[in-house]
Amino acid sequence: MLVERNDPMxxxxxxxxxxxxxxxxxxxxxxxxxxxxDIPVFDCGQFNMLYVFGVGxxxxxxxxxxxxxxxxxxxxxxxxxxxxxxxxxKSGALIGVRGPFGTPWPLALAEGKDLLLIAGGLGLAPLRxxxxxxxxxxxxxxxxTLLYGxxxxxxxxxxxxxxxxxxxxxxxVAVTVDRATESWRGSVGVVTRLIAHAxxxxxxxxxxxxxxxxxxxxxxxxxxxCRVPGEQIFISxxxxxxxxxxxxxxCQYGPFFICKDGPVLPYYQVKDLLRKREI
Amino acid sequence: MHSSPSIxxxxxxxCEQFEQLLQRLQQREYHVLxxxxxxxxxxxxxxxxxxxxxxxxxDEQDGGSYRLKQRHDDAFFGYAVGPHxxxxxxxxPITRIWRAKRDGSSFHIAKEDKGIPKYAFIGVRSCELHxxxxxxxVFLQGACTxxxxxxxxxxxxIVAINxxxxxxxxxxxxxxxxxxxxxxxxxxxxxxxxxxxxFFVVHIGTELGAEMMDGLVCQQASPDDLxxxxxxxxxxxxxxxxxxxxxxxxxKGLLARNLxxxxxxxxxxxxxxxxxxxxxxxxxxxxxxxxxxxxAGEETERVRKWDSCFNLDFSYLYGGSVRASAKSRYxxxxxxxxxxxxxxxxxxxCVGCGRCITWCPVAIDxxxxxxxxxxxxxxx
Numbered sequence: 001m002l003v004e005r006n007d008p009m010x011x012x013x014x015x016x017x018x019x020x021x022x023x024x025x026x027x028x029x030x031x032x033x034x035x036x037x038d039i040p041v042f043d044c045g046q047f048n049m050l051y052v053f054g055v056g057x058x059x060x061x062x063x064x065x066x067x068x069x070x071x072x073x074x075x076x077x078x079x080x081x082x083x084x085x086x087x088x089x090k091s092g093a094l095i096g097v098r099g100p101f102g103t104p105w106p107l108a109l110a111e112g113k114d115l116l117l118i119a120g121g122l123g124l125a126p127l128r129x130x131x132x133x134x135x136x137x138x139x140x141x142x143x144x145t146l147l148y149g150x151x152x153x154x155x156x157x158x159x160x161x162x163x164x165x166x167x168x169x170x171x172x173v174a175v176t177v178d179r180a181t182e183s184w185r186g187s188v189g190v191v192t193r194l195i196a197h198a199x200x201x202x203x204x205x206x207x208x209x210x211x212x213x214x215x216x217x218x219x220x221x222x223x224x225x226c227r228v229p230g231e232q233i234f235i236s237x238x239x240x241x242x243x244x245x246x247x248x249x250x251c252q253y254g255p256f257f258i259c260k261d262g263p264v265l266p267y268y269q270v271k272d273l274l275r276k277r278e279i
Numbered sequence: 280m281h282s283s284p285s286i287x288x289x290x291x292x293x294c295e296q297f298e299q300l301l302q303r304l305q306q307r308e309y310h311v312l313x314x315x316x317x318x319x320x321x322x323x324x325x326x327x328x329x330x331x332x333x334x335x336x337x338d339e340q341d342g343g344s345y346r347l348k349q350r351h352d353d354a355f356f357g358y359a360v361g362p363h364x365x366x367x368x369x370x371x372p373i374t375r376i377w378r379a380k381r382d383g384s385s386f387h388i389a390k391e392d393k394g395i396p397k398y399a400f401i402g403v404r405s406c407e408l409h410x411x412x413x414x415x416x417v418f419l420q421g422a423c424t425x426x427x428x429x430x431x432x433x434x435x436x437i438v439a440i441n442x443x444x445x446x447x448x449x450x451x452x453x454x455x456x457x458x459x460x461x462x463x464x465x466x467x468x469x470x471x472x473x474x475x476x477x478f479f480v481v482h483i484g485t486e487l488g489a490e491m492m493d494g495l496v497c498q499q500a501s502p503d504d505l506x507x508x509x510x511x512x513x514x515x516x517x518x519x520x521x522x523x524x525x526x527x528x529x530x531k532g533l534l535a536r537n538l539x540x541x542x543x544x545x546x547x548x549x550x551x552x553x554x555x556x557x558x559x560x561x562x563x564x565x566x567x568x569x570x571x572x573x574x575a576g577e578e579t580e581r582v583r584k585w586d587s588c589f590n591l592d593f594s595y596l597y598g599g600s601v602r603a604s605a606k607s608r609y610x611x612x613x614x615x616x617x618x619x620x621x622x623x624x625x626x627x628x629c630v631g632c633g634r635c636i637t638w639c640p641v642a643i644d645x646x647x648x649x650x651x652x653x654x655x656x657x658x659x
Contacts, residue, residue, distance in 0.1 A: 006426065007377075007390060007426055008423050009376045009377070009568075009581075009583075010376075010377055010388065010390060011388075013385070013386055013388075034385065053381065053386060053579060054570050054572035054579040056569075056570055057568065079597040079598065080595075080597055080598075092384065093384075094384070094385065094386055239594070239601065240593065240594055240595050240601070242566065242567050242568045242586075243566070243568070245421075245422075245423040246417075246421050247423070247425055247564070247566065248565060248566050248567065248586070249564060249565030249566070249586070249588065250567070250586070250593060252588075252611070252615065252619070254619055254622075255619040255622030255623060257623070260422065277607070278601060278602045278603065278604060278606075279538075279601075279607075279611075
């Protein structure tokens with residue numbers, strides 16, 4: 001059946017090509033459209049609305065390589081009705097996809113500058129796209145640093161890829177865990193502590209921070225202490241969303257609609273809001 | 280000699296011609312909607328003739344209180360706005376977005392293609408014209424447009440009414456949104472009624488409005504008629520039951536500066552989070568989307584419903600609500616309406632219609648809440 005593409009609320013059906021269990025309750029799906037037409041190009045940091053038949057729809061950031069939009073790649077943690085529904089689907093199952101939506105990471109602004117990527121927990125998923133892009137265009141950037149904090153060594157997302165990135169001589173990758181296990185020989189502590197040890201020129205650095213709100217707030221404060229101007233810090237926000245096109249009102253954060261003004265927002269614009277509770 | 284009316288003409292229309300205008304709209308296949316009495320309130324529903332209008336009725340409104348009363352004359356529009364607003368037609372409370380059917384390992388999706396009627400709204404107040412313009416900015420003037428809203432909106436015919444009486448909770452004069460209709464109508468009426476006569480001054484706003492008036496037996500309005508029209512609306516502006524403490528533009532900054540004002544805690548102690556204010560508000564546009572699935576799990580419908588920022592689920596994010604306290608939810612509603620709406624859509628989201636005051640079961644008054652915060656700043 002032909003589907004009109006002009007209604008932004010109509011999804012396209014995608015088939016789950018492959019599933020990979022990343023962590024307990026966290027998995028990655030690769031998706032191909034059922035109609036075999038092109039997958040829309042996306043920018044690093046954008047998200048799609050993923051729909052499970054009869055259950056509902058949630059926003060999930062795209063964690064694949066923007067240079068190769070096919071297949072579509074999403075990493076999902078099962079925490080609610082829809083994500084649990086997604087977890088129950090096997091390879092071959094169909095899901096609805098709308099998107100991509102949202103304001104991406106400002107990669108063009110970062111060209112010629114040092115780039116500091118700071119991820120907490122699942123916040124690495126939307127930054128993995130940035131890593132792919134940066135590695136493919138390595139000469140366009142100065143020093144590139146990834147700081148990644150996970151709760152425990154078992155909670156490290158994309159561990160093999162992190163190890164692979166750390167092997168690059170032109171990338172600085174530092175990992176820390178909140179709680180070590182017996183076999184862990186790496187750094188222990190919150191990710192903010194890694195910032196002071198990273199090598200970057202604060203005046204000409206762009207920082208992309210993604211993780212829980214409290215983590216992003218403390219990272220941004222630490223970055224400002226290290227003299228990175230607030231205008232050069234970007235965070236990726238998360239809110240309840242029903243439409244992703246600015247109509248449903250659910251994702252409001254002060255004056256912003258996270259679905260269209262975000263999810264990536266300049267820190268200086270939300271600095272005051274982040275300090276307030278229940279905005 | 281008969282000459283065809285044109286834009287900006289001001290005519291005198293008797294009740295008989297008003298009836299003819301309604302019939303003419305119906306003949307042109309408009310679904311004619313307007314105020315009518317139901318369940319002891321003035322609501323918006325289908326009009327078949329002017330006899331369906333709340334003739335001889337008025338209302339008494341105050342915080343948490345609405346009562347219909349008889350007037351001493353036969354005015355058709357001698358009351359303020361009731362619990363309904365026009366958004367129920369342009370942005371319906373429940374719409375099916377699409378439905379899908381499982382077919383083996385695949386799904387068939389069908390877009391909602393129910394015919395949308397051509398609406399004519401009779402008796403649209405100035406505050407409501409502003410509210411429609413505000414929802415136009417939300418649904419039509421952003422990066423994405425809402426195709427359903429656009430379809431319902433594009434063929435709309437609007438007969439506005441200049442208010443001849445202010446309600447007890449009205450404050451459009453202080454929101455600069457009324458009581459005179461100044462844009463966005465095809466025809467605007469001012470009702471003139473006394474012991475000797477009962478007629479309307481008709482202001483023609485569009486070519487289509489002129490066309491609808493063409494052939495109805497109407498005289499040009501005299502300077503005396505126009506002066507009475509002016510006096511009636513001026514009197515309405517001076518008798519508003521409520522007033523905002525400061526101008527709409529000032530409200531933006533006032534609330535943005537006071538996100539942690541103690542008044543939010545105080546009002547939260549009274550607020551029931553019942554969502555009435557958001558349901559009756561003519562500009563509140565928030566919705567949720569739900570799946571309605573059949574028992575066999577073979578067919579599902581995606582249904583869009585009005586939602587409210589007062590609901591806990593509204594801000595649900597993995598495991599809890601971002602706005603768990605009533606204080607934060609009331610603050611979200613009021614700061615959005617009066618402050619961040621400017622950032623998002625370039626105007627206030629409040630039109631001063633007073634519905635949120637009248638229909639609040641505990642009589643929370645947005646003008647009083649603003650005044651409390653405003654006064655505390657004046658004392659500093």
